[in-house]
Amino acid sequence: MALTPYQQLEQEFRRLHAFRTAASVLRWDSAVMMPRGSSELRGEQLAALETQCHALVSSPRVSRLLDRAEANAQGLEEWQLANLREMRRERELAMVTPQNLVSRLAKAISRAEMRWLDAKQKSDFSVFAPHFEEVVNLTRDKAALIGKALDLSPYDALIDEFSPGLTTKEIDGIFTTLGMRLPGFIQEVIDLQAARAPLELAGRIPPSKQRQLAVEVMKAIGFPFDRGRLDESEHPFTGGAPGDIRITTRFIPNEPLSGLMGVLHEMGHAMYEVGLPEAWRGQPVGRDRGMAVHESQSLLLEMLICRNRPFLKYLRPLLERIGGVSGPEWEVENLYRLLTRVRRSLIRVDADEVTYTVHIMLRYELEKEILDGTLKVQDVPEAWNERIHDRLGVRPSNDAEGCLQDVHWATGSFGYFPSYSIGAVIAGQLYETLRSERPELDEEIAAGYFAGLFEWLRQNIHSHGARLSTPELIQNATGRPLTAAAWLRYAEAKYLEE
Amino acid sequence: MALTPYQQLEQEFRRLHAFRTAASVLRWDSAVMMPRGSSELRGEQLAALETQCHALVSSPRVSRLLDRAEANAQGLEEWQLANLREMRRERELAMVTPQNLVSRLAKAISRAEMRWLDAKQKSDFSVFAPHFEEVVNLTRDKAALIGKALDLSPYDALIDEFSPGLTTKEIDGIFTTLGMRLPGFIQEVIDLQAARAPLELAGRIPPSKQRQLAVEVMKAIGFPFDRGRLDESEHPFTGGAPGDIRITTRFIPNEPLSGLMGVLHEMGHAMYEVGLPEAWRGQPVGRDRGMAVHESQSLLLEMLICRNRPFLKYLRPLLERIGGVSGPEWEVENLYRLLTRVRRSLIRVDADEVTYTVHIMLRYELEKEILDGTLKVQDVPEAWNERIHDRLGVRPSNDAEGCLQDVHWATGSFGYFPSYSIGAVIAGQLYETLRSERPELDEEIAAGYFAGLFEWLRQNIHSHGARLSTPELIQNATGRPLTAAAWLRYAEAKYLEE
Numbered sequence: 003m004a005l006t007p008y009q010q011l012e013q014e015f016r017r018l019h020a021f022r023t024a025a026s027v028l029r030w031d032s033a034v035m036m037p038r039g040s041s042e043l044r045g046e047q048l049a050a051l052e053t054q055c056h057a058l059v060s061s062p063r064v065s066r067l068l069d070r071a072e073a074n075a076q077g078l079e080e081w082q083l084a085n086l087r088e089m090r091r092e093r094e095l096a097m098v099t100p101q102n103l104v105s106r107l108a109k110a111i112s113r114a115e116m117r118w119l120d121a122k123q124k125s126d127f128s129v130f131a132p133h134f135e136e137v138v139n140l141t142r143d144k145a146a147l148i149g150k151a152l153d154l155s156p157y158d159a160l161i162d163e164f165s166p167g168l169t170t171k172e173i174d175g176i177f178t179t180l181g182m183r184l185p186g187f188i189q190e191v192i193d194l195q196a197a198r199a200p201l202e203l204a205g206r207i208p209p210s211k212q213r214q215l216a217v218e219v220m221k222a223i224g225f226p227f228d229r230g231r232l233d234e235s236e237h238p239f240t241g242g243a244p245g246d247i248r249i250t251t252r253f254i255p256n257e258p259l260s261g262l263m264g265v266l267h268e269m270g271h272a273m274y275e276v277g278l279p280e281a282w283r284g285q286p287v288g289r290d291r292g293m294a295v296h297e298s299q300s301l302l303l304e305m306l307i308c309r310n311r312p313f314l315k316y317l318r319p320l321l322e323r324i325g326g327v328s329g330p331e332w333e334v335e336n337l338y339r340l341l342t343r344v345r346r347s348l349i350r351v352d353a354d355e356v357t358y359t360v361h362i363m364l365r366y367e368l369e370k371e372i373l374d375g376t377l378k379v380q381d382v383p384e385a386w387n388e389r390i391h392d393r394l395g396v397r398p399s400n401d402a403e404g405c406l407q408d409v410h411w412a413t414g415s416f417g418y419f420p421s422y423s424i425g426a427v428i429a430g431q432l433y434e435t436l437r438s439e440r441p442e443l444d445e446e447i448a449a450g451y452f453a454g455l456f457e458w459l460r461q462n463i464h465s466h467g468a469r470l471s472t473p474e475l476i477q478n479a480t481g482r483p484l485t486a487a488a489w490l491r492y493a494e495a496k497y498l499e500e
Numbered sequence: 501m502a503l504t505p506y507q508q509l510e511q512e513f514r515r516l517h518a519f520r521t522a523a524s525v526l527r528w529d530s531a532v533m534m535p536r537g538s539s540e541l542r543g544e545q546l547a548a549l550e551t552q553c554h555a556l557v558s559s560p561r562v563s564r565l566l567d568r569a570e571a572n573a574q575g576l577e578e579w580q581l582a583n584l585r586e587m588r589r590e591r592e593l594a595m596v597t598p599q600n601l602v603s604r605l606a607k608a609i610s611r612a613e614m615r616w617l618d619a620k621q622k623s624d625f626s627v628f629a630p631h632f633e634e635v636v637n638l639t640r641d642k643a644a645l646i647g648k649a650l651d652l653s654p655y656d657a658l659i660d661e662f663s664p665g666l667t668t669k670e671i672d673g674i675f676t677t678l679g680m681r682l683p684g685f686i687q688e689v690i691d692l693q694a695a696r697a698p699l700e701l702a703g704r705i706p707p708s709k710q711r712q713l714a715v716e717v718m719k720a721i722g723f724p725f726d727r728g729r730l731d732e733s734e735h736p737f738t739g740g741a742p743g744d745i746r747i748t749t750r751f752i753p754n755e756p757l758s759g760l761m762g763v764l765h766e767m768g769h770a771m772y773e774v775g776l777p778e779a780w781r782g783q784p785v786g787r788d789r790g791m792a793v794h795e796s797q798s799l800l801l802e803m804l805i806c807r808n809r810p811f812l813k814y815l816r817p818l819l820e821r822i823g824g825v826s827g828p829e830w831e832v833e834n835l836y837r838l839l840t841r842v843r844r845s846l847i848r849v850d851a852d853e854v855t856y857t858v859h860i861m862l863r864y865e866l867e868k869e870i871l872d873g874t875l876k877v878q879d880v881p882e883a884w885n886e887r888i889h890d891r892l893g894v895r896p897s898n899d900a901e902g903c904l905q906d907v908h909w910a911t912g913s914f915g916y917f918p919s920y921s922i923g924a925v926i927a928g929q930l931y932e933t934l935r936s937e938r939p940e941l942d943e944e945i946a947a948g949y950f951a952g953l954f955e956w957l958r959q960n961i962h963s964h965g966a967r968l969s970t971p972e973l974i975q976n977a978t979g980r981p982l983t984a985a986a987w988l989r990y991a992e993a994k995y996l997e998e
Binding site: 230 | 518533535537538
């Protein structure tokens, strides 16, 4: 029997999925296994795969099939319709940017990324500036084209690529609320914490033991080691694909908990991937719902669940049994204080959960201005330094501690930063609903039982794949639109407790 | 300036190389890193890449470009002409087998391979037979088609796929010579060795130390660790690609030298890949010259260079310093006797260098008869048992020790087996020329200096890539056509010394 146009589309997108996940495994290999000198060949492999993916999505065949499937959509079920919508979306995004612009941008990014590393090491923005400018100009062109096609403002178009359905309107609303509360809140927390400074961790845990401990925790959380791996890389990340999910962290002898915290963060990402609807694996509707939701999953697990007393109650005996550490600094209350310490600092990736959003709001503000041209590239360092001082009371002594600290802008990832903080806000709202629907949560976590937590997440988030937009997904899971209120309630309860 | 058709072909084949090497890294990952449960996704990735490679080579565009480049070949240099010839060859091979036959064969092989494993475990040929028959029938069709296109007999067509330019005529000549000498030779060697049985190795070397030792030897040999890796897998193999070459072995505590021997064998393969002409990397003419030459490189290093006294003189102090072993059984002469022990045995992969060819000749004989239909599939076990007993005086007690021991036939790799022994014969002839042109070789190896050996191999074999056919390459390196004479002289000198 001949396949329908819709069925043929499923076949095409399954092939696309095979190429994309192949590239994903190769990227994992680049960061974890590949010998240093092999990057040129790897670059060619990844470029060939990316070109192939682009060619596949933008082929005349897919175009024809989409038209025919959409014209005959009346027989399709809800998930199939959502899949068709996501296919169309992928195609529009692929078609709207001319191949010429794509390859110019790719080359500009490759140059800018190298110069960024160089500039950061020398702490000299001028080395980076002209290459950054080129990326900004090309990204602006791309944003305008996508915006026109999707009927969005240029910056909204970039946000939408990362977190479908999210717009500046929602982000502005949330950031305004947070911006009003955070300065005072941070001061209150710091004052309160000054009175009860934790003991620093004196003991070391050798990396092999840290790894053993992390594996034990991952097993308890439910990581599928028969279809996944834990490895080490310079920066923690989640790679591979559902069915072959690979997380990494970095175990440092003197920082006995940082490797584990990396694992817990990546576990949030990994469990989301693993929990995506298996029946739709390989199809656009079976994918995750973008970066804000992804980040909500990693932050929910790391920040809200694990940097919390019930998890530390579970962890405490493991630290002693596997890590071989004990003493007053390893008691639950001290660990809790260490892992929830709030400080005014310069570097985003080292920031705590409370000040983190200030770092993000700064980048959000600046990147909008850079993109619309009101902030000139050469004025970025000064603007950065002024505003981080205004917002957080700290001033970078050089650009490496300032506007050169993150790679995102060099890679043209404008519109990505907000997803970190929107992810945190989503996590706060999910957590509130989760706790009210699952009052036994704390007891379960303290007992090392995570199945209840993930049953809830699977049912309310993971299993929906990309069926709903970002706002619809949150509405569906929590019964209300996304606001900052729940996260603020969570943060105030946690950080202002007497 | 517009690219010429030839230059456009180079671009197309560079893309092909990117896809092929991507698949090669994924296959390495499957054997070394991949979680067991992830094989389904991996299968989809590899199938997508293979389909893509086939589509690329057999595209109308490549056809058009080949016609135009061949019509305008007068401006091309020798290497470019050879490259064009190899491109045409790849295209003919890809075109001659209809996609329908390719996919039926792939499916039949996949089934047969599973049933072969099952049959081997149960030692029950009947489980395998019907699936084997299917593979045989489809391989026969494929051989006929390729043979017709290349103007070769069906079996020669299969050999040619693995070792371009080699035919049954040459193999028969070599095997006849070996077949006349080997039975008597083996008996003489066994009689001689009976009088001086070596001491067995009592000491153990922990795998971590075996690895350290192997890495030290690999560094001395010149393995590019900045563009290569050593890992462990169930069976040793060489994967990746030049520029990212990855060898594996298996370190067994009770068999202190088997892991190292695996490394040395794979190092021969790896150094060949690494030594291929860099200017032609990614082009068909820059590839290796097929399996017989590849096997000659691994056997030359493992058997002729390393299972020999000069290498063992170099190895001996490393065994003591890194492996922590000493005593009479670890003396050079005893190690030499252990590593050159000749025995009549049933299993090819465990056979010594002398009886190995008997195992290969048996398979060569049988697979020709299976392919042309004179030996029925159901009669294979009995024919095998009869003939191995005739040739080597041993009789399998079950099919796992007999015709089920190798996977090659299940995967349709007819025409592959001879490359092992032709590889050995090539190694013998290269070794004779090498020694006469480089009389200081033994002293160099004993001193752990391998650069001279590889300078010669690079100049005479590696750097030629696929520019010459297999017979031309040997003629060019040694000044005469390939015969078994040099290997026999080598083997008699080595194994019949008083």
